[in-house]
Amino acid sequence: MILHTINKLSALALCRDLISEGDKVVLLEDGVYLGLQPLPFATLAIRVDVEARGLSGRLTKQTESIEYSEFVDLCTRADKVCSWF
Amino acid sequence: MILHTINKLSALALCRDLISEGDKVVLLEDGVYLGLQPLPFATLAIRVDVEARGLSGRLTKQTESIEYSEFVDLCTRADKVCSWF
Amino acid sequence: MSSILYVFSQPPHGSINAQEGLDALLMGSAFTTCSVLFVGQGLMQLIEGQSTDELGTKNFSLGFGALKDYGVNRIACSKPDLVASGLNSDDFVIDVEPLDAAGMQLLIRDHDKVLNF
């Protein structure tokens, strides 16, 4: 499993094709706005970034909020981390 | 006439609808890459930015290279300048 | 005295730039006629319910409530960008006038200077 992070809307185009079945995707910073639109994969969004932007309760069902501790845990379970920005 | 400047690809989405008949558009910095694709309006691209990126001879016919002096001249002939970035 | 249109196109919190843009708008409105147009991700500055206590950035969206008091003339946003965002005006901290392309072009034409942030 590879963990991908996305920190802004424009970075989606860079990684859209590179996310394999079984990979995980973390949305952080301005990347959490991607949680407003339908995506071809499920995502995990950093809760403090979601709340800072007023997006609590506004995100699609395929986006789940997580804490930094869960982000760290995902890193340890992934083979590697790939950051898209 | 309003003079618009665009300095990166993603800024096109911001101004595409705001460019009126008779307005002028200057591409600078990474905005000169827009000269590789068809656009709904003619553009003027800063020559030193075009050359730095190796785009001389690669741009569409609707893109013309200009000097900074012509950019300044366009500013004086425009009613105002609007910078998209 | 020159009137100034402020164009806000950046989302909040990802960088300080949006916040520094609002500072410039408030300062400008003390000196001359100012209006503001939100476009693209700039609309995200307006979302109600931003809660930045834990992140530690500043919730400057609260400042938009003061724009009328500061005498800011027109407060507008791009209607196409609003529709594309999936949000609507009810999601915003203040009343904002959605403008179509022609309306935005007129707004730009009606001001002497444009400051983009």
Added chain:
Amino acid sequence: MSSILYVFSQPPHGSINAQEGLDALLMGSAFTTCSVLFVGQGLMQLIEGQSTDELGTKNFSLGFGALKDYGVNRIACSKPDLVASGLNSDDFVIDVEPLDAAGMQLLIRDHDKVLNF
């Protein structure tokens, strides 16, 4: 010893970041097995005929010619992004292996670490 895949996604000259990315790749290749994947606007770093004398930025595209000498293993780019750019491999300063999505996914899988620039 961990192998490293460098992913370059930024265009040159608009900021120093692409140039600093190449510096990191050259440094990395002195220590361990490295490969590089150009995606998105990162492909623009490869365009032949960059002439920066007048602008005054550094034409670091000339440095790509040294990648083989530095022992950089695979030099690849996104085939979909190459097609979308309207450019082709002949426009580039060096030979680059265009990879489809599956090929890029394999490249990522084949390296221990990924450094994005």
Added chain:
Amino acid sequence: MNFAIVVHGAPYSSEACLSALNFAKAVLASGHSINRVFFYHDGAYTANNLIAPPQDETPVGEQWQAFGIGNNIELIACIASCLRRGILDETEADRYEKSGSNIAPGFTISGLGQLIDASINADRVVTFGV
């Protein structure tokens, strides 16, 4: 005609800083004037006097200094932007009890009012954003 120029980008980090300089030079070369250059956001980093780039790279900050001093043009770095980014003159360094100042010659730290004043009074205002 009189220009106000606004710079949002730092040397190297953004070409905006260099583009604005090239534009400013062309303004003067065309016989026009510049009422003020205002450095906002990361543009404030341009005023850092401690920059020491490699010899084969254009020293954009130094060129701005020379341009401002040589042509007697006001280069204003926004005080709020500067404080957040660690660009201080002696007054601010004393006020915040910092170890020293690092403002480059030719630059003045001042308030956001200078941006508004320049924008209102210039014939044209041109922003170099990031």
Added chain:
Amino acid sequence: MNFAIVVHGAPYSSEACLSALNFAKAVLASGHSINRVFFYHDGAYTANNLIAPPQDETPVGEQWQAFGIGNNIELIACIASCLRRGILDETEADRYEKSGSNIAPGFTISGLGQLIDASINADRVVTFGV
């Protein structure tokens, strides 16, 4: 598990600088370790000791200092990034005959080799880009 963390963004200018700090804190809180934090690109600005933000804004740079010193974690600012951006320690200030140094406590200026070494030897490397 051992982490290397790479930071590309400056305080305020990019949330990356803050996200990386939150991540680093969570790494330690989860019982893992950090072999090095490497500040590259504009991340080098984090090491500027002259930052004086408004009192109601999070002093991200200071928090990094406290984090590094308090947990005995290496905070390395890339020397090439630092020279281009005007972040100097005393050695570099002397070498380039600059008026002073401005490196913050807890930070060390060092070469790009430190990024490679950290990346190779960590179990995971995580980049916070801009």
